[in-house]
Amino acid sequence: ETGVTQTPRHLVMGMTNKKSLKCEQHLGHNAMYWYKQSAKKPLELMFVYNFKEQTENNSVPSRFSPECPNSSHLFLHLHTLQPEDSALYLCASSQDPGAGRFGYTFGSGTRLTVV
Amino acid sequence: DQQVKQNSPSLSVQEGRISILNCDYTNSMFDYFLWYKKYPAEGPTFLISISSIKDKNEDGRFTVFLNKSAKHLSLHIVPSQPGDSAVYFCAASGYNNAGNMLTFGGGTRLMVKP
Numbered sequence: 559e560t561g562v563t564q565t566p567r568h569l570v571m572g573m574t575n576k577k578s579l580k581c582e583q584h585l586g587h588n589a590m591y592w593y594k595q596s597a598k599k600p601l602e603l604m605f606v607y608n609f610k611e612q613t614e615n616n617s618v619p620s621r622f623s624p625e626c627p628n629s630s631h632l633f634l635h636l637h638t639l640q641p642e643d644s645a646l647y648l649c650a651s652s653q654d655p656g657a658g659r660f661g662y663t664f665g666s667g668t669r670l671t672v673v
Numbered sequence: 674d675q676q677v678k679q680n681s682p683s684l685s686v687q688e689g690r691i692s693i694l695n696c697d698y699t700n701s702m703f704d705y706f707l708w709y710k711k712y713p714a715e716g717p718t719f720l721i722s723i724s725s726i727k728d729k730n731e732d733g734r735f736t737v738f739l740n741k742s743a744k745h746l747s748l749h750i751v752p753s754q755p756g757d758s759a760v761y762f763c764a765a766s767g768y769n770n771a772g773n774m775l776t777f778g779g780g781t782r783l784m785v786k787p
Binding site: 650666667 | 704705707709714715716717718719722724762764766774775777778779780
């Protein structure tokens with residue numbers, strides 16, 4: 559499989575649940591990202607990992623917890639979320655954080671609904 | 674402080690005509706500018722990019738123009754097709770307040786009517 563793969567594609571969870579989003583890239587990239595896209599809002603950068611090290615945490619609430627065990631895998635652990643956290647969560651990767659002419663490669667996203 | 678802005682949230686164009694999507698930026702240190710296309714419930718896909726040292730880049734029906742003095746870029750799609758209906762994001766690569774990464778505009782929804 560090639561590109562950036564995200565699972566699950568859809569997730570419905572209660573506010574007291576704990577769940578995880580998974581992202582995997584087969585492009586040999588060194589940097590991975592989590593973005594959030596809410597309805598009628600711009601893409602919001604959440605976390606950046608470069609060579610497995612977190613280099614950016616864009617003031618994200620602690621109920622979102624990222625994990626990057628290696629350069630190919632990225633997780634977003636979710637717990638005690640709020641309904642306003644319902645959104646499309648996108649994973650992306652790039653050769654390095656300086657995106658250059660090729661930018662980032664995005665996955666298809668996980669549509670999260672918090673009930 | 675939004676360093677990349679797309680001031681038109683939506684644009685409607687007739688099939689076969691030209692679509693022009695606009696983007697403004699404030700940081701003169703950006704080195705590449707990119708356009709992404711996004712369908713509902715999917716991730717953005719890379720469309721075309723331009724280096725800051727160029728003023729035009731063309732790829733098939735898509736052309737990106739860069740006006741550095743005005744800090745403005747535009748994406749032209751000609752002829753427009755119904756399959757082009759999507760949200761288009763412009764993005765800029767380079768150093769910003771958070772470091773060296775990609776900064777996105779808010780997106781413009783393009784609707785191409787048959």
